[in-house]
Amino acid sequence: MWETVIGLEIHVQLATDSKLFSSSSTNFGSEQNTQASIIDLAMPGVLPVLNKKAVNMAIMFGLAVDAKIADKSIFARKNYFYPDLPKGYQISQYELPVVYDGELEINLDGKSKTIGITRAHLEEDAGKSIHDLFDGESAIDLNRAGTPLIEIVSEPDMRSAREAVTYLKKIHSIVKSLGISDGNMEEGSFRCDANVSLRKPGEDFGIRAEIKNINSFRFVEHAINYEVGRQQDILESGGAVNQETRLYDPKKDETRPMRSKEEANDYRYFPDPDLLPVEITKKQISEIKKSLPELPDAKKERFILEYGLKNDDAEILSSSLDLSEYFEKASINVSSKFQLLANFILSEVVGLSNKHSLDISKSPVTPDEIAKLVTYVSDEKISIKQAKEVLNESWQNKTNVDKIIKSKNIEQISNIDLLSDEAKKILEKHPKEVQDYKNGKDKLMGFFVGQVMKETQGKANPKALNEILHKLLKGE
Amino acid sequence: MIYKSVTEILEAIKKKQISATEITKEYLKRIKASGDLNCFITLTEDSALNRAKEIDKDISKNNLKPLSGLPIAQKDIFCTKGIKTSCGSKMLDNFISPYDATVVDKLNEAGTIMLGKTNMDEFAMGSSNETSFYGAVKNPWDYEYVPGGSSGGSASAVAARISPCSTGTDTGGSIRQPASLCGICGLKPTYGRVSRFGMIAFASSLDQAGLFTTDALDAAVLLKEISGHDPKDSTSSTVEVPNYHDYCINSDKKNFTVGIPEEFVNDLNDDVKNSFYESVKILENIGCKIKKINLKHTGLGVSAYQVVAPAECSSNLSRFDGVRYGHRSKKSESLESLYRESRSEGFGKEVKRRILVGTYALSAGYYDAYYLKAQKVRNLIAQDFSQAFEKVDLILGPTTPDKAFKIGEKMNDPIAMYLSDVYTVSTNLAGLPAMSIPMGFKEGMPLGLQIIGNHFDEKDILKLSYLYQKETDWHEQVPGA
Incomplete structure (x- = not known):
């Protein structure tokens, strides 16, 4: 029997208007290199100036995961050459990150578990290398270069791909609830590296492989499961796992080696002499604390108290900001039948959004429409089966539910x-x-x-x- | 109009005895007549004359700025918009800066006229100006000698009176050492006094912009204009900028307590020693109290410097990769060869040496032994100074162990070259202000006196220099006169 050991490094793009060290816009999808100032281009002689909003956002995250906030935090240079890294070093944090020593409780299959958060540090994103635009040449887009990120490093506390995804989803929900990130995974605002290793229970950690840059919850689960299988095969045939960096290919559903430990860079971290240490005062922390919005755990409690929801449903709804917002918007127009609403959203609406790989926030059927359907069901105007049919049709044709009910003449006779x-x-x-x-x-x-x-x-x-x-x- | 100081030029322009155009033409003429010195990498004749015309127009409307019409030479390490900014390197031989450094901006704003960009050691790495891609600069006192470095072009130009003043940068002595070897004033302000934005970085925690002039009052006038907090440089200070010139003229202060560190004077040769103690006597006559002090970690300064500076440089120079600007090798076929060939061809030997040393010092497994240890030494050196400044107002010593050396003499002996910074590096490590002023000659070559002040105490350094220069005429000596 092998025990899986997983630790995640999550990169979260912060929702600041300007970059971490320059005043360039962080807008996504602009024309290439139009958001690259002389600072982002690393012209000779330019200097970074810290965007203090990003520090505040990192502090918000730290407070949300019961972490310690450093009173003095230092930026360091991580040195390596790559064309989309204009300075030849990334400004990151090494010793003394803004956030350290936090934890997060996750719930899976009715059991709760605490995942340790080692640290969360601020760093700038790199630009993008584009290899398929010009024949035989690579192109560089520096719009993203310098965009602020927090990298959230967990302890190796997770024991299955599902646990890892549950943790990842909760972090996602927290950063979205805090408003510090749009959490958009397709645009790369929320991505993660998974460190995976196997061991015999009770033994020391095995040798790990790091799977880089996975950008969907589903891929994280697949990538880890593939990796676990791969390592298990190696270990059971008496081999040894290589310490290496791997890439997940979602098309083939497999991980592939990217670079070995021997090829790994020596990043030569040292404190960036261009930036002063960041001093964080108790007053600053307490002010941020006061302004924190409701977090998933508090929301879950409120959903149980306020709407009388079952524990598990409250848990799932509160674990995603999109989902809880959808529920709460619909709940305004549903008198007291909240559990019915929760059931309908969790089984039907979530089902459809998964099927169409669409964020529930982008659902073509609005929460108001769902409220109507649920009200009709509870008033016994239509059956639950009919409600599902109407929802399906409304989702597909984007017509409102009243129209569908009328046109199909499916109003239930309860008289x-x-x-x-x-x-x-x-x-x-x-x-x-x-x-x-x-x-x-x-x-x-x-x-x-x-x-x-x-x-x-x-x-x-x-x-x-x-x-x-x-x-x-x-x-x- | 023969050899006028900055204050004299400003006065003459103010009184309309001379126009900005006339004075600019005069200096451009002198520069052209001095071609052999090799002080300039780029001469900006046209833009200087155009600007002089504009300034004359302003002056005719009585729109006078603090430095209206003053010609100045800029070290080629400062980015100048639309003008080649080479940093003395082949790497940036094709680089036209898209922006102005804050120092350049401030000097333009104050009304100066840039004559051109001065020659320098490649990326400011050198003590003789021999590492420049554009060839060695000569010392105007004797063309066989180096002017010092890295700001050799700026120092030589002011010494030769082909520019009334110039800018420089000082990472380990790059202003004070050439000032000393060329017989002029060279001021390195406190770290953070002057913005580093737009100054091509060598070692960010040590680099500081400063000035070359012929006398202390000129430095005082210019320092006020380039100092102050810059929102674009987080390490620039918000400490208030005093009127240095008025302080020099008006304050009655003269009974400074001046410390002489044993470590600075123990091993001097007789000529330097004699000049130095004659200067000390002059200061005593002015009213200064002389005190022997110790800076016991001075001997470790060069070693610590030779770890910290290369470490920072190895990172700072990574951006010169041939991708976005600067030299790009024609031989590059792959990404790796683009880096390798562009950097191999673009950088000179001394720059490569320091990148290698710095990369090594920061490497996994060596960081603690080199970089961290050097930082500890740095703290000890800073402590020495702060303890000394509890007892004395200013610290005095020779700027360099000896007069200028001959071109080629130390090029193959980097350690000997590095040791010419022995009295200057420790102030950079401690972030302190210091100035070199002329104190005599040895065999016809100038010698410099270094005055070190406490943090942000440039005004007393300038005041003491001003008092000394009222009693001496070393600063009025002109090469070839």
């Missing part, structure tokens, strides 16, 4: 007099079956329901209809 009339008609039509039923052929109840449904084109409220039929058959 008792109306249903009684229909039921009576059917019973009168089938005296033999009524007699058989009375003689103990219970199965025939389904027949009667089916007949009424047929008459009403399936619009009869099944629950009400059942009650009415029971009453009529007993009474006769």
Whole structure:
């Protein structure tokens, strides 16, 4: 039996307007190299000036994960050559990061577990190398160069790919809740490196491989699972895992070696003499603390108290800012049927958004529309089955739910007099079956329901209809 | 108009005895007549004359700025917009800066006229100006001798009176040592007094911009204009900038307590010793109290410097990779060869040596033994000074152990070359201000007196220099006169 050991390094792009050390815009998707100033281009003689907002954002994160905040933090140069790294060094932090010694509780399969957060430090992003634009030549886009990041380094506390993804999702939810990142994984605002190793339980850590730059929750799970399998094969055949950096290829669902330990750079870290140490005061920390928005754990408690949700549902809803916002927007228009709403969102809406790989915040069916559907179900205007059908159609055709219900004429008949009339008609039509039923052929109840449904084109409220039929058959 | 100081030129322009155009033409003429000195890498004749015309127009409208019409030479380490900024290197032989350094900006703003960009050791690494891609600069006192370095072109130009003043940079003595060897004043301000923005970095924690002039008052006038906090340089100081010139003229202070570190005078040769103690006598006559002091870690200064400076340089010079600007080898076929060939061809021998030394000192496994240890020595040196400044106002010594050496004499002996900085590096390590002023001659070559002050106490350095220069005429000696 092998035990999987996983530690994550998460890179989170901070939502500042300007770069970490220059006044260039951090806007995504602008024309190449239009957001690269003389500082981002590393012209001779230029100097970095720290964007203090980024420091405050790092502090916010630190407070959210119960970490210590350094009273004095230092920027260091990480030296290596690459064309998208204009200075030939990245300004990062080595000793004395802004945030250290934090922890985060995650919940998986009803069990909770604490993951240690070693540190979170500020650093600047590199530019982008583009290899497929010009034949035989590489192009450099420095728009991203200098964009502020925090790198969040966990302890090797996770024991499965699912735990890693749960942790990753929670961090994602925290940074989005704090408003310090847009968390957009497709645009690279939130990406992670996974350190994976195997060991026999109780033994020392095994040799790890680092899988670089994974940019979706799904890929993280796949990449780790692939890597675990690969390492297990090696170890079980008596081999040794290489300490190396690997890349995950989502198309082939495999990891491939990128560079070995021997090829690894000696980054020659040393304190950046161009920047003064960052002094962080207690006052600054307490002011930031006061301004912190609601975090996922607090939100979960509130969802249980305020909406009476089940623990597990509150947990899932609060773990994603998009999801909780969606729920809360819909909840405004749903009177008291919050658990029903939660069920419907978690099973149906989340199902659709997963199927279409679309963020729930970008769902074509708005929370208001979902509230309507849930209200109709709870008022027994439509059945839950119909609600699902309407949702599907609304998602696909982007038409509003009222229109669909009207056009399909699928409004449920819950009117008792109306249903009684229909039921009576059917019973009168089938005296033999009524007699058989009375003689103990219970199965025939389904027949009667089916007949009424047929008459009403399936619009009869099944629950009400059942009650009415029971009453009529007993009474006769 | 023969040999005028900065203050005299400014006065003459103010009184309209001479126009900015006339004085600019005069200095351009002198520069051209002095071609053999090799002081300039780029002469900006046209732009200087155009600018002089504009300034004359301003003057005619009585729009006078503090340095209106003053010609100045800029060390080619300062970025100058639209003008080649080579840093003395083949690497930047094709580099036209897209922006002005803060020092350049401030001097332009104050009304100066740039005559050109002066020659220097490549990337300011050198003590003789022989490592320049543009060839050695000559010492105007004797063309066979070096002017010192790295700001050799700037020092030689002021000494030869082909520019009334110039800018320099000082990482381990690169202003004071050439000032000493050329017989002029060279002021290195406190670290952080003058912005480093736009000054091509050699060793960021040691680099400081400063000035060359013929006398202390001139330095005082110029220092005020280039000093002050720059939001573009986080390490620049917000300490208030005094009016140095008025302080020199008006303050009654003269009974300074002056410390002489034993470590600075123990091993001097007789000529330097004699000149130095004659200067001490003059200061005593002025009213100064002389005190023997110790700076016991001075001997470690050059060693610590030769770790810290190369370490920082190895990182600072990484940006010269042939990708975005600067020299790009034609031989490059792959990314790695683009780096290797461009840097091999673009950098000279001394620069390569320091990059290698610095890379080594920062390497995994050596960092603690070299870089960290050097930083510890640096702290000890700074402590020596701060303890000394509890007892004395200013510290005095010779700027260099000897007069200038001959061109070629030390090029193959880097250690001997590095040791010519022995009295200057420790002030950089401690971030202190210091100035070299002429104190005599040895065999016809000038000698310099170094005055070191406490942090941000440039005013007392200038005041003492001013008092000394009222009693002496070393600074009025002109080569070839």
